[in-house]
Amino acid sequence: MKTVSGIILIIGFYLLGETINTYLLSWVPGSIIGMILLFGLFLVFGEKLVDWVKGGAQLFIKYLPLFFVPVTVGIIQYDNLLSVFGVLFFSLMLVSSFLIILLVSYWMDRKVSEFSCG
Template structure:
């Protein structure tokens, strides 16, 4: 487990170093996760590799990572109560924009790749 966690922390550190050296606007852990993904796709480790076991162990306890977010919500409950309308409008608006972008992307990819949609009549394919 320690060896796998060392791999995970190492890739996070690599992401931090690359982001700071190149002055990117992406968070270092996200860049490190991308590097880890590329590394794992190229190397294709065995199912019992330490990094995979460490990742699976962390995923089993993923709910613990939501505790800081919950504490933040409770700590800023007064602010949320005062500014509830703009927060709700921003959340619903961003959800609608995200939904529209995903839909437009799916339709665009279907047209680009020439894949028929399921909702088209059989004779129209």
């Protein structure tokens, strides 16, 4: 029962976010607006609201990877992936992302342990 109430509230905030996106803030995605608004509501109502939303939120987060599948399958639309430029371009993007995750985690881990907090 509480899981259902959480799901309904979360979807409600998503729709609210989408509406605000359509009429007011076209440069911020509706899902992000909904997330920030729901976060605000959590700050106002605290633990009482957590009790109601927790089950639904955990369910959505558990299946988050599933929701990415349809967008990702969209890669098949780009057959220019197969050209020489395409291969070089996509490889560069992967190398760049690889460097960020590697260097940032490494540097930050050393810095953070230096001050021994966190």
